[in-house]
Amino acid sequence: MYSADISTAEVVKKQVSYKWRAYISVFTSLVVIQLLAVLFSLNGTGMSSSGGMNYNIRVEYYNADMIMIFTIFWGFITALLLTTKAYREDDFAFVTNRTSGTLSTIIYLWIICSIAGFAASLSGYLLKVVVFLFTSQELLSNNGAEGAGIYVMGLVSLILTIFMFAGFGYAAGMIVQWNKMFVILLPVLFIGLLISLESAGYSMDRFFFQFLFSEQNFWLFIMKSLAVSTAAYVIAFLISNRLEVKR
Amino acid sequence: MKAVQCKEVTKKYGRRTALHGVSFSMEENKIIGLAGRNGAGKTTLLKILTGLLKESDGEAEVYGNRPFNNLLVSANSIYIDDQMNFPTSLTLKEILEEGRRFYHNWDHTLAMNLFDYFGFHPKGHHNELSKGKESTFNMIIGLASRSALTIFDEPTTGMDAAVRKDFYRALLKDYLAYPRTILLSTHHLEEVEDLLEEIIVLQKGNLLLHTSMEDMKSYAVAVSGRNESMPEWMKHKVFLYEEKQGPYEKTIILENDLTTVEKEELKRNGVQLSAVSASDAFVYMTGEANGKGGLDDVFSGHINSGSGQKTSQL
Amino acid sequence: MILDTDGMKPIYIQIAEWIESEIMNGGLNVDEKVYSQYKLADIYNINPATAAKGLTKLAEEGILYDKRGIGKFVAEGARQMIIEKRKNQTLKQLIDDVVTEAGYLQMSENEIIELIRNSWKGGSE
Numbered sequence: 095m096y097s098a099d100i101s102t103a104e105v106v107k108k109q110v111s112y113k114w115r116a117y118i119s120v121f122t123s124l125v126v127i128q129l130l131a132v133l134f135s136l137n138g139t140g141m142s143s144s145g146g147m148n149y150n151i152r153v154e155y156y157n158a159d160m161i162m163i164f165t166i167f168w169g170f171i172t173a174l175l176l177t178t179k180a181y182r183e184d185d186f187a188f189v190t191n192r193t194s195g196t197l198s199t200i201i202y203l204w205i206i207c208s209i210a211g212f213a214a215s216l217s218g219y220l221l222k223v224v225v226f227l228f229t230s231q232e233l234l235s236n237n238g239a240e241g242a243g244i245y246v247m248g249l250v251s252l253i254l255t256i257f258m259f260a261g262f263g264y265a266a267g268m269i270v271q272w273n274k275m276f277v278i279l280l281p282v283l284f285i286g287l288l289i290s291l292e293s294a295g296y297s298m299d300r301f302f303f304q305f306l307f308s309e310q311n312f313w314l315f316i317m318k319s320l321a322v323s324t325a326a327y328v329i330a331f332l333i334s335n336r337l338e339v340k341r
Numbered sequence: 342m343k344a345v346q347c348k349e350v351t352k353k354y355g356r357r358t359a360l361h362g363v364s365f366s367m368e369e370n371k372i373i374g375l376a377g378r379n380g381a382g383k384t385t386l387l388k389i390l391t392g393l394l395k396e397s398d399g400e401a402e403v404y405g406n407r408p409f410n411n412l413l414v415s416a417n418s419i420y421i422d423d424q425m426n427f428p429t430s431l432t433l434k435e436i437l438e439e440g441r442r443f444y445h446n447w448d449h450t451l452a453m454n455l456f457d458y459f460g461f462h463p464k465g466h467h468n469e470l471s472k473g474k475e476s477t478f479n480m481i482i483g484l485a486s487r488s489a490l491t492i493f494d495e496p497t498t499g500m501d502a503a504v505r506k507d508f509y510r511a512l513l514k515d516y517l518a519y520p521r522t523i524l525l526s527t528h529h530l531e532e533v534e535d536l537l538e539e540i541i542v543l544q545k546g547n548l549l550l551h552t553s554m555e556d557m558k559s560y561a562v563a564v565s566g567r568n569e570s571m572p573e574w575m576k577h578k579v580f581l582y583e584e585k586q587g588p589y590e591k592t593i594i595l596e597n598d599l600t601t602v603e604k605e606e607l608k609r610n611g612v613q614l615s616a617v618s619a620s621d622a623f624v625y626m627t628g629e630a631n632g633k634g635g636l637d638d639v640f641s642g643h644i645n646s647g648s649g650q651k652t653s654q655l
Numbered sequence: 656m657i658l659d660t661d662g663m664k665p666i667y668i669q670i671a672e673w674i675e676s677e678i679m680n681g682g683l684n685v686d687e688k689v690y691s692q693y694k695l696a697d698i699y700n701i702n703p704a705t706a707a708k709g710l711t712k713l714a715e716e717g718i719l720y721d722k723r724g725i726g727k728f729v730a731e732g733a734r735q736m737i738i739e740k741r742k743n744q745t746l747k748q749l750i751d752d753v754v755t756e757a758g759y760l761q762m763s764e765n766e767i768i769e770l771i772r773n774s775w776k777g778g779s780e
Binding site: 371372509510513514517535536537538554555558559605608609611 | 693699
């Protein structure tokens with residue numbers, strides 16, 4: 095009856111596939127949110143026009159920023175939801191401990207973030223198609239000459255960013271599960287920190303964006319975003335190891 | 342190997358202490374009952390044993406391992422209660438499939454046979470089941486997992502009498518075929534007392550008793566007869582309960598340490614001796630009423646204090 | 656046999672008595688294998704340890720004997736042992752009770768013997 099032959103790796107593998115099957119509905123919300131983003135993007139993000147005697151040029155800029163931002167937000171919320179009571183109890187319905195539960199969730203998040211990133215990049219194309227089909231404008235694409243290398247780098251960066259924000263959501267969720275006070279404290283602390291740093295002359299958001307997104311070196315960006323993600327996931331991991339399962 | 346060993350296990354929830362240094366051990370492959378009134382700490386103890394909760398003090402061990410956050414304990418034990426949570430997106434059949442993937446001893450044939458026997462729909466969902474059906478489904482998981490330590494915490498909630506009977510029968514038959522350590526907490530002690538080998542009684546977070554079921558069944562004896570026919574030495578016995586039956590007769594429940602001579606004297610006085618079932622003994626030994634009088638006294642006091650007033654309670 | 660689960664008599668004793676009855680009425684013969692504790696547990700819906708206790712009791716009394724790893728068997732002279740036991744214990748207890756009751760009713764020894772004699776005749780006719 096008793097078996098001492100249990101490996102964490104094996105259980106983690108089982109749990110990842112269990113979560114894949116159990117939480118298949120996260121993709122419904124992904125599709126909805128990306129379609130919504132495409133819809134919003136159709137307004138265009140900028141416009142310039144110039145004209146002469148007999149002609150009028152109107153340039154509208156469309157880009158897929160909205161899709162990416164929405165997808166990143168989706169990653170954050172999905173990870174946050176996975177820390178709530180109902181989902182954590184789903185973990186404990188079958189064989190698990192905190193370590194395997196958290197590890198499998200992180201791997202699961204990585205998988206769905208990759209899919210989300212890829213889907214977002216496709217949504218970018220969808221946007222172009224929609225603009226092409228439903229507006230009478232000439233389409234001037236600026237990424238025709240980019241090539242596959244640039245596309246892959248963009249995709250990887252996007253996935254890493256979604257994964258990082260999922261990490262923020264996961265860590266924030268765990269902190270809240272650890273102590274419910276943080277539901278209020280966490281946003282207060284975050285905004286308070288922004289404001290106080292701002293008033294002291296540091297711009298937190300600018301610092302953050304400079305640190306990460308203005309990074310021109312692709313590899314350095316990967317290192318930095320992975321480091322930030324790791325920090326978030328380690329925090330979540332440490333907290334989850336202390337959490338009890340109170341039904 | 343001991344299936345379970347508890348040394349001074351204490352659990353505090355904030356300021357409230359749910360378990361006060363509980364120590365006991367359980368041999369492998371027995372069916373053991375866990376009894377206690379509401380709030381005695383049964384669920385807390387069981388959740389500590391399966392690693393869902395962490396003891397605040399002391400040590401709990403399951404097959405030699407501390408259960409909290411332990412994969413070995415999780416893989417070799419299962420905790421079934423009436424609040425099991427499964428992913429809402431999975432159908433009942435899919436949940437059983439997941440069970441098969443996770444538990445190394447899982448018997449899928451048994452699971453599916455019981456599933457069909459109790460008339461579940463494969464495409465049904467766990468959150469749509471009635472309370473009794475839900476308990477029945479959870480029970481199937483508990484039995485099919487064949488976990489070395491199988492824990493049922495109030496498994497029969499909402500089940501009707503026929504299903505409860507089926508459950509006990511299934512539990513015994515599967516245990517006979519695949520002996521394992523089964524810990525069963527229930528409020529229906531009278532229904533399971535013949536299934537159990539041992540019983541553990543908790544009271545207000547303390548271990549009151551851990552004994553064989555045979556001893557539990559002869560733990561107490563009921564003595565009833567006329568007041569004047571009770572011998573003098575009866576005063577020195579441990580009374581668990583006393584009830585007046587009319588002005589001249591009474592029934593006394595006392596710990597069963599009567600000698601043959603004492604029994605004969607009682608019989609000669611025309612006093613009746615009768616057995617007290619394990620579940621009745623449990624009620625008497627954990628009765629809040631001891632020393633404070635029974636429920637009747639609560640009401641008589643109430644009526645006296647509220648003289649003339651209508652008692653609107655109840 | 657239906658177990659009397661509420662009675663004064665422990666279940667393991669009822670199990671032992673049931674096996675004794677089987678031996679007495681020829682259901683189980685000398686050197687025949689007795690039901691295992693698991694089979695008994697299944698039949699009577701009881702814990703196998705309880706059933707085992709009943710079997711052990713009979714083995715200790717010499718009514719059954721043990722074959723390691725196979726099970727318990729009816730011993731040579733089991734019937735005689737059961738008869739002796741019931742004479743010395745069950746019957747004696749019953750008679751004790753009769754005498755006690757007779758004491759309450761202030762009956763004489765002869766009156767009791769007379770009653771038994773009448774009952775005996777009535778039963779054998």
